Amino acid sequence: MITIIPYSINRKETWDAFVESSKNGTFLLKRNFMDYHSDRFFDCSLLVYAGISPDGEFKESGLTTKDLVAVFPANWDKENQTVYSHQGLTYGGLLVLPEVTQKEVLDMMQAILQYYRDYMQAVRLVYKPIPYIYSSVPSGEELYALFRAGARLTRRLVSTCVSMRNPMKMATLRMRQARKAVDHGFYIDRIIEGDIETLREYWTLLEGVLEKYHNARPTHTLQEMALLMSQFPKNIRLYIVRHEKRIVAGVVVFECRKVAHVQYIASGEEGRTYGALDLLFRHLINERYKQYDYVDFGTSNEDGGRYLNEGLIHQKEGFGGRAVCYDT
Incomplete structure (x- = not known):
């Protein structure tokens, strides 16, 4: 089971430490880089924990950093009811531990989408996955999860x-x-x-x-x-x-x-x-x-x-x- 926790400043150290330990994180996804222009974007990043609070709600309940399995950098455009991952960065997407499996990423993606629908009334998620060259091990799980969620390709740049x-x-x-x-x-x-x-x-x-x-x-x-x-x-x-x-x-x-x-x-x-x-x-x-x-x-x-x-x-x-x- 999965618990989704919204990012807040008191979780900065936890976030940055996870980026270091993830298989596909880079320093661009650490909070000092993400937040230097925080006045331009309304942050709605998430932390994903393996475990669920007793009442089944999306809130923290005795979870520790040992339970943290993913983070999701994102910002919110209220006017268009759209979540971006991430407008202020070259890429965003789901950062995960090396041992996370395909089924777990499918579950995470479903939980993230549900969270934004329920708590922000979002109607759209614009997602910029991290190119594979930045991953320490193969990392195509999120691409398959996006396909399963009905995502469509809207932009492709060639580096x-x-x-x-x-x-x-x-x-x-x-x-x-x-x-x-x-x-x-x-x-x-x-x-x-x-x-x-x-x-x-x-x-x-x-x-x-x-x-x-x-x-x-x-x-x-x-x-x-x-x-x-x-x-x-x-x-x-x-x-x-x-x-x-x-x-x-x-x-x-x-x-x-x-x-x-x-x-x-x-x-x-x-x-x-x-x-x-x-x-x-x-x-x-x-x-x-x-x-x-x-x-x-x-x-x-x-x-x-x-x-x-x-x-x-x-x-x-x-x-x-x-x-x-x-x-x-």
Whole structure:
């Protein structure tokens, strides 16, 4: 039997400890990351316990952390009577222990859906499952449970990932560009914890590149990224390429267990001309993350996956990456 408990701040340590012990949790699903923008979302996350209170209600009754078998990150959109898992995150979904079985996940999914129907009058659940590359063991149980619940696919984004256990050879063009960067005097640097000035300098470059080429802005502000880097110094890294001490390119890397997720990629005009990002990605793949399972370059889509940026994904594939889907 199952008991569902709504998340509250006094369960923060319990939540975070469970994310660490789960088979598919990453630091993005810890509360400090989820809650840095809590003013934008009404949290309705759940903790799932193996056991049921005597009166059969969805409430806590002598349950302990030993009984905790899953957590479910979620937020509530009252206007649309919709639960999201999770609007503020790249992915959400059910985090479970390695030993949890398919039948148990089916029961959990039914209990979660029933809870939201009964206690929030929800009419819809929008669910972004965690891609399989982030799981320590096979984790398709939730996908089957979604199928059984009548879920339908509404969005599919394609990310490009390099399998570090079986890497493909980099394209000749990418290697040639990396050598050009070295010949031009480019070199790689990684900022140390607390170096807000270098982060600010890079964020200025990033904002300029995004505005010029994509008419966009970073999802995180400089202040938000500085906060997250201070709270997760072992997980969030900034790597930059310099020329005569100037920043010409860079990336932010989220280190999620054995996956290095690359994002906030930017290169100025000089960096584009002389292959700064090619040099940086060659270093990350061949040296820095060679002991990881995957290097994930992120998605290359717009319009919910209906448009593929072929030039962008071709560049990523040149580093030996191939497709992994991010679904909703």
